[in-house]
């Protein structure tokens with residue numbers, strides 16, 4: 001038996017250093033309840049003025065899945081077809097409708113977001129932030145996720161999100177890890193000194 005002299009990775013280190021973006025999964029299904037549980041946790045992550053514009057469409061029916069697959073770019077189509085649960089991650093451009101609930105300490109907060117273009121920008125920025133929380137939250141529950149933005153977002157909005165104020169950002173394929181891990185070696189990341197400065 002070889003005893004490792006490497007210090008054990010913390011839970012956070014494991015989440016970021018060991019988990020990869022998935023493109024294949026085991027056949028085990030993912031329950032809506034687990035996604036609901038993760039959402040219930042990550043919704044507490046910070047957003048600008050608690051605007052919380054992240055919205056999720058869990059694509060369950062074979063018919064909706066095929067419609068979604070056709071809106072993806074070619075290499076992503078079969079991933080949508082084979083993932084246990086594709087989730088359309090979207091931003092609600094009418095997030096301000098919920099601000100009486102989300103910002104009770106600031107009466108009239110919704111009126112600050114009357115301008116549609118500003119609202120669309122804030123919705124996108126803040127939903128992306130929440131999408132990051134969601135990605136890590138799903139991984140923390142033992143799921144493997146494959147984020148994909150190679151898609152015709154306008155077509156998804158006009159089809160699966162028609163009649164809503166939701167605008168798609170990416171598709172997150174969700175499932176349990178495949179028996180064989182991702183084949184290609186992991187690409188490096190920037191060192192702290194290349195990515196950060198001290199002023």
Ligand SMILES: Cc1cc2nc3c(=O)[nH]c(=O)nc-3n(C[C@H](O)[C@H](O)[C@H](O)COP(=O)(O)O)c2cc1C
Nearest residue numbers: 019020021076146147148149150151170182186187
């Ligand atoms: C917003 C976003 C969009 C992505 N779009 C695609 C995509 O369209 N197709 C794809 O195969 N991978 C896509 N990826 C996966 C990235 O290529 C992957 O996360 C990155 O290369 C890091 O890989 P690793 O997690 O294995 O280290 C996307 C990732 C993110 C976060």
